[in-house]
Amino acid sequence: MLRLALALACVLLPGLGVAQAQELAEAGKLTWGVSVTFPPFEFQENAKPVGFDVDFVDAMAKQMGLASTIMPIEFKGLIPALLGKRIDIIVSGMYINPQRLEVADMVPYLLVGNQIVVRKGNPKKIDGKASLCGLSVAAPVATVFENSAKAASADCKAAGKPEVALLSLAGTTACALALTQGRADAIIVSTATVAALNHETPDTYDTGGAPFDTDTKVGIAVRKDNPALKAAVEKAVQAIVKDGTYAALLKKWSLPAGSSAF
Amino acid sequence: MHASLFQPSLLAQYLVSADFFQGAAMTLWLSVASLALGLGVGLLIAIGQEAPWRAVRSAVWAYIWLFRGTPVLLQLVFAFNVLPAFGVLLPGFACAVLALGLNEGAYMAEIMRSGIRAVGPGQRLAARALGLEEWRVMRWVVLPQALRIVIPPIGNQFVGMLKLSALVSVIGVKELLLTADETASGNFRYIETLTAAGVYYLALTTVFMAIQSVIERSFRRRPGARRAVVAENLQTVIR
Amino acid sequence: MTAPPVTPLLDAVAIWKSFGALEVLRGVDLSVTPGECLVLLGPSGSGKSTLLRCLNLLEPIASGSIMFEGKEIAGTPRKQAASLRRRMGMVFQNFELFQHLSALDNIAFGPVRVKHMPAKQARELAHHLLRKVHLPDKAAAFPDELSGGQQQRVAIARALAMEPALMLYDEPTSALDPETVGEVLSVMQELAEEGMTSIVVTHELGFARRAANEVVFMEAGLVAHRAPVAAFFDGSAPDRVVRFLHRMHG
Numbered sequence: 001m002l003r004l005a006l007a008l009a010c011v012l013l014p015g016l017g018v019a020q021a022q023e024l025a026e027a028g029k030l031t032w033g034v035s036v037t038f039p040p041f042e043f044q045e046n047a048k049p050v051g052f053d054v055d056f057v058d059a060m061a062k063q064m065g066l067a068s069t070i071m072p073i074e075f076k077g078l079i080p081a082l083l084g085k086r087i088d089i090i091v092s093g094m095y096i097n098p099q100r101l102e103v104a105d106m107v108p109y110l111l112v113g114n115q116i117v118v119r120k121g122n123p124k125k126i127d128g129k130a131s132l133c134g135l136s137v138a139a140p141v142a143t144v145f146e147n148s149a150k151a152a153s154a155d156c157k158a159a160g161k162p163e164v165a166l167l168s169l170a171g172t173t174a175c176a177l178a179l180t181q182g183r184a185d186a187i188i189v190s191t192a193t194v195a196a197l198n199h200e201t202p203d204t205y206d207t208g209g210a211p212f213d214t215d216t217k218v219g220i221a222v223r224k225d226n227p228a229l230k231a232a233v234e235k236a237v238q239a240i241v242k243d244g245t246y247a248a249l250l251k252k253w254s255l256p257a258g259s260s261a262f
Numbered sequence: 263m264h265a266s267l268f269q270p271s272l273l274a275q276y277l278v279s280a281d282f283f284q285g286a287a288m289t290l291w292l293s294v295a296s297l298a299l300g301l302g303v304g305l306l307i308a309i310g311q312e313a314p315w316r317a318v319r320s321a322v323w324a325y326i327w328l329f330r331g332t333p334v335l336l337q338l339v340f341a342f343n344v345l346p347a348f349g350v351l352l353p354g355f356a357c358a359v360l361a362l363g364l365n366e367g368a369y370m371a372e373i374m375r376s377g378i379r380a381v382g383p384g385q386r387l388a389a390r391a392l393g394l395e396e397w398r399v400m401r402w403v404v405l406p407q408a409l410r411i412v413i414p415p416i417g418n419q420f421v422g423m424l425k426l427s428a429l430v431s432v433i434g435v436k437e438l439l440l441t442a443d444e445t446a447s448g449n450f451r452y453i454e455t456l457t458a459a460g461v462y463y464l465a466l467t468t469v470f471m472a473i474q475s476v477i478e479r480s481f482r483r484r485p486g487a488r489r490a491v492v493a494e495n496l497q498t499v500i501r
Numbered sequence: 502m503t504a505p506p507v508t509p510l511l512d513a514v515a516i517w518k519s520f521g522a523l524e525v526l527r528g529v530d531l532s533v534t535p536g537e538c539l540v541l542l543g544p545s546g547s548g549k550s551t552l553l554r555c556l557n558l559l560e561p562i563a564s565g566s567i568m569f570e571g572k573e574i575a576g577t578p579r580k581q582a583a584s585l586r587r588r589m590g591m592v593f594q595n596f597e598l599f600q601h602l603s604a605l606d607n608i609a610f611g612p613v614r615v616k617h618m619p620a621k622q623a624r625e626l627a628h629h630l631l632r633k634v635h636l637p638d639k640a641a642a643f644p645d646e647l648s649g650g651q652q653q654r655v656a657i658a659r660a661l662a663m664e665p666a667l668m669l670y671d672e673p674t675s676a677l678d679p680e681t682v683g684e685v686l687s688v689m690q691e692l693a694e695e696g697m698t699s700i701v702v703t704h705e706l707g708f709a710r711r712a713a714n715e716v717v718f719m720e721a722g723l724v725a726h727r728a729p730v731a732a733f734f735d736g737s738a739p740d741r742v743v744r745f746l747h748r749m750h751g
Contacts, residue, residue, distance in 0.1 A: 079450055141443055141447055146444075168444060169434050183353075384593060385600070391590070391593075392586070392659070393586040393663065
């Protein structure tokens with residue numbers, strides 16, 4: 001009888017998510033949330049998610065002795081999923097900014113800049129955020145890019161110019177589609193994404209000005225009430241950097257020089 | 263914890279903010295436009311189902327099958343992302359009304375068909391016996407009675423449409439749900455933003471259910487008890 | 502001196518009709534002269550109601566001829582059939598008043614919607630007909646506010662509003678409470694006595710005796726016996742007819 005109860009407990013308790021050293025959504029698994037719409041960090045290829053973040057988390061999980069379990073979620077749903085303990089971490093090219101730091105801890109792992117991307121030939125002659133007044137910008141909901149577009153619109157309004165028409169979609173790939181369809185005149189993406197877009201569909205895009213905010217950090221989001229997991233993540237990241245895996249990944253995904261956060 | 267779980271003052275702020283009000287207005291406008299399209303299409307389809315020509319009946323059947331058989335969300339994304347490939351680039355609002363309206367048309371057709379069927383065949387016979395042509399029979403005898411019968415289910419469809427409109431947030435139309443999402447994306451206050459959106463949805467649906475009651479009562483003459491029972495049964499037409 | 506033969510108002514010859522494999526009318530002849538009231542009797546399933554609906558082209562026939570007002574009308578295409586039906590009024594067992602209209606509007610419906618009569622004129626006509634069927638103060642009543650007998654009288658008025666040459670009654674009192682049967686039959690009798698040519702399918706033998714000029718007995722899709730009313734009821738009819746009459750407790 002006791003043996004039966006014990007056996008049942010061993011089978012059931014892990015499934016109930018009983019707290020271990022680090023609180024995990026599912027024991028033995030590193031459940032990570034990602035919006036697979038942001039090349040080169042994460043995107044779909046042959047119906048599978050691939051990208052820098054995918055390889056990065058695989059390496060991290062191996063270091064932590066956990067199984068990398070991907071959970072694709074729309075970008076705007078990532079933080080709610082993290083706070084709701086459905087996922088352990090967010091690795092989705094997520095920029096570190098004060099608003100996010102208020103609700104979660106973030107472990108930096110990349111450095112990026114932002115850039116405006118337009119259709120080939122730059123028909124609307126866009127050069128920098130100030131020239132976006134009166135035009136339409138597509139940006140994913142709940143991203144820094146969306147905030148950037150809103151800020152640009154506010155600046156336009158303050159300068160007495162027409163506002164920016166913001167088209168809020170689900171992810172960067174949806175925004176790129178809106179750009180090529182003509183629904184939007186411009187999109188804002190990371191500098192790494194520019195290279196990836198041109199690689200995937202050459203001769204489709206041009207840039208609309210120089211990169212800006214080039215000191216933006218990208219981080220892994222962890223719940224504030226999970227310090228043990230945060231420590232484990234930091235340790236794993238350090239290990240990957242030290243053994244050269246990190247540098248190799250930067251090279252594999254053609255991230256621009258200066259992307260390393262270390 | 264640094265911030266409280268729920269800030270009533272923030273909720274109140276959202277409830278009176280211009281953003282949320284405009285989002286609610288857009289939700290209302292979307293619903294009305296889609297329902298109008300759905301009613302028109304539905305009536306045509308319902309009449310087409312009784313047409314004497316095989317080709318028309320088959321086309322109508324195919325339409326209903328297609329639009330009832332695929333998710334609205336798919337139809338919405340199709341209108342937004344696939345039509346441009348065929349050279350049809352419609353702004354988000356137009357895509358929304360098109361998809362929601364055509365989808366609604368399929369359900370409206372079923373409702374109206376039931377309403378038309380509920381008008382006893384004897385009524386048609388009596389009208390024809392007077393020497394009335396077929397289309398006038400439909401126009402002056404069948405449809406007036408059928409429309410009175412279908413008011414409750416159509417009212418339900420409208421309330422449903424108010425809620426269905428939330429789907430169009432995925433194609434970037436700035437209605438109530440997207441407004442809530444956007445607001446939350448800045449400060450992560452999901453409880454207050456989603457509650458505010460919920461309150462607006464409730465307000466809209468409640469007002470419309472009240473209007474539906476008024477309309478039903480204002481039809482001084484409701485065809486007899488038999489038809490009222492049929493109307494009750496029609497209320498269970500759901501998607 | 503025999504009177505010259507009167508041209509029938511309606512003369513149906515060799516009417517055949519089937520519903521799928523079921524033969525409902527198997528060579529029926531029927532004719533009615535102007536001003537005549539003809540009663541059609543017979544067991545249920547004999548085809549009486551179907552015959553009536555064939556006469557005003559509501560139902561197509563498989564074969565046969567129908568002469569009406571001197572013209573052949575069998576086989577008239579749908580479109581023209583509608584205008585032919587204006588010349589014949591029909592009253593149904595279930596009244597079939599338009600539920601969404603008042604009694605007055607029901608009666609005015611034909612003149613307004615079919616003949617495009619001005620509304621005022623149609624309403625006056627409707628009031629006149631309401632008085633004729635003894636319901637002068639029911640103009641604003643809706644069908645669900647009227648008794649069966651009252652509804653049927655409004656239905657008769659509705660048919661009369663089209664000024665038909667022939668009235669067809671399909672078991673007009675079968676769905677009525679016994680108390681109200683009389684009021685409908687007396688209206689029908691009054692109309693017959695005024696000279697309205699009528700064909701009445703009914704089980705009301707008393708009405709047949711009082712109002713009919715001729716009685717036709719149908720059975721299994723055929724005319725089994727036809728006689729002037731007096732001869733029909735004096736016991737000289739064939740056995741099966743007599744048996745039927747006994748069953749009906751005339």
